[in-house]
Amino acid sequence: MRRMTARPANAHQARLLRLLRDGGPNSRAQLGDQIDLSRSKLAVEVDRLLETGLVVADGLAASRGGRRSHNIRLAPALRFLGVDIGATSIDIAVTNAELEVLGHLNQPMDVREGPVAVFEQVLSMAAKLRASGLAEGFDGAGIGVPGPVRFPEGVPVAPPIMPGWDGFPVREALSQELGCPVMVDNDVNLMAMGEQHAGVARSVGDFLCVKIGTGIGCGIVVGGEVHRGVTGSAGDIGHIQAVPDGRPCACGNRGCLEAHFSGAALARDAKEAALQGLSAELAARLEASGTLSAVDVAAAAAAGDATSLDLIREGGNRTGQVIAGLVSFFNPGLVVIGGGVTGLGHTLLAAIRTQVYRQSLPLATGNLPIVLGELGPTAGVIGAARLISDHLFSPA
Amino acid sequence: MRRMTARPANAHQARLLRLLRDGGPNSRAQLGDQIDLSRSKLAVEVDRLLETGLVVADGLAASRGGRRSHNIRLAPALRFLGVDIGATSIDIAVTNAELEVLGHLNQPMDVREGPVAVFEQVLSMAAKLRASGLAEGFDGAGIGVPGPVRFPEGVPVAPPIMPGWDGFPVREALSQELGCPVMVDNDVNLMAMGEQHAGVARSVGDFLCVKIGTGIGCGIVVGGEVHRGVTGSAGDIGHIQAVPDGRPCACGNRGCLEAHFSGAALARDAKEAALQGLSAELAARLEASGTLSAVDVAAAAAAGDATSLDLIREGGNRTGQVIAGLVSFFNPGLVVIGGGVTGLGHTLLAAIRTQVYRQSLPLATGNLPIVLGELGPTAGVIGAARLISDHLFSPA
């Protein structure tokens, strides 16, 4: 099956496609209310879209008091693939054209095994999704990697935690393998786009999305668009100094935020506490599984373990301090906290909030919600689907 | 004289006006090279602009190998007023339509005397400029104030160092008095626009402009546009914590950057050093004038005074540390340092550079110039003129 050969021919068509993507099936009349076009012009553009096959008629809409309108929707066979490569696992999902997740797979995998091994895994997961009957093929794929990306080319550049990927032509390679257009971005940016599309950041133009996983990063959205910086490294806040002369960090400096709080740092601190006999709870978990992760700390904290709670609070304070600076600087309308440590929940959130509200000026914090992301692990894959759909739903 | 009643009627005309503003007088043929329009269409739009009086014919251009072209330029009688209200002084300048400064006045004045007193001063300075024959009237005015501004309305909001200005309708009041359109912005944003238009930041799309004067602020330019944040307080980096549990700050917190380094902090530290007998050079200057300012420290440092050099280096380190964080976060293509303390020159710049290059990741700093602004005190007024001209040279 040949897939989505067509692209919108002009800005109006692109606009219509996005309206249908974000608002689901819609009648022509409803579309007319949302777009500033005359009825005749609208009809012409819709007809052209119908001809291309990108949209299809979908029965009659409910009456609004007069003649019933014909519904229009995006072609139901369209499929996007969203791939989120994390430091320690791969998430992959198929969506329809409305970016609804139809199937989602997750597989542990260390990104340091290199692009070839990871790609093999990604392709086998994609094949599994296809085999399950959710998709016959993909019309486009978005992919997020845990490091900076030269966005136009879709190539990772100097990624600290995945050195083997430097300069690997991710976009080109994946496009070749999948036989469809591909866009590549930083995983944190995709999480931000996901929350913007379907999560807490709907209808917010300027916000920050802080992802705390194995490392720490921050997606920056300015005027509805992701800000990637001149070399694609914007949002790399893990190596901002949080503690003067603090712990040594892998980057060579001391006191980086990431060295004091992140999934990896938390696991390390928990293990240390367990070995030092500070927490029976953590020690028991270490005994049981041989190792500790952020999830264990979350569970211990939920069980009331004081040491774990202290670790979380301490980390939240550090993070909050850095975020407070970013809030003063950027003056966002919303701060979203997400990533693997979301499980730490309200203890973490409270610590962050306390710091930000205390340290930033009232004008910047007065009406500033600081909330947890609501999409969890699907934020990344939805963001990835959104990335490629934004690309495909723009004038050729 | 009625002034500039006309405004560009469409985006093409606006585009042409900006080309003429930024590129000076130009032939029709040259304009055609820079704008994507057919010759006939271009001729029509130019003719219409000529009719409105916004542009005028200006003799013949040099031949490019064939028939000579007629030059076009912005009406030479157009005048913009740029006003830069600092914490302790007022700068005001007249420019022509190309934003060249024709006359510039500076007057010490404490902004805390309140909007009424300051406005009186501004109007009298404007009258002086007019009386000197540089302008018969003003076609528009831009004004910068040292605090956050609700930009669309042109009203200061909750400005820490100028409490009497909170909610004062600056835009409306000044527009009434001057009888021309007025736009208001934060002084730091205007400095950034000034350096972007005529200074070191020409042709840079994403950059930061750090102004160190009585306080510290940062202009943020994203994709060529100033980012003001949701409440207009973006760039307010003076109250980012630079020193944990550091000096108390006027804002109520401790360790704010501004409390450790700024024109005010530097003067205070210098005075303390002089009184403690740490520096003969500074003590002599204190003796002579009864007080010390950043200018004295700069002079002492230039004379080789070790204490002054230490103060500057120390401050530069603090500032550099904060900027390093912002660079990691924002990944700009350029950092401009400006404001009153530019006189501290390369000692300061070297300290800042050292910190930034050490603390930020190579990918972000690899090709990142950190330079002093090249416009000095005119950056603000040029930025102000640019602000209003951008407004007037956009479709009505």
Add this chain to the structure above:
DNA sequence: TTTCTTTGTCCACTCAGAGGAAAAAGTCAG
């Protein structure tokens, strides 16, 4: 003077888009 290049003007043609008229397909009250 001839030839070539650039510039300016005119004009015919295309195309996007607006907006009115009227037909088609409903709802709703009586």
Add this chain to the structure above:
DNA sequence: CTGACTTTTTCCTCTGAGTGGACAAAGAAA
């Protein structure tokens, strides 16, 4: 069931933006 009223859709005309070609005007080079 009927007639009055709405909403949706189609059709058609009209306008105005913009393109591109032809040609005249003005100068440079030979």
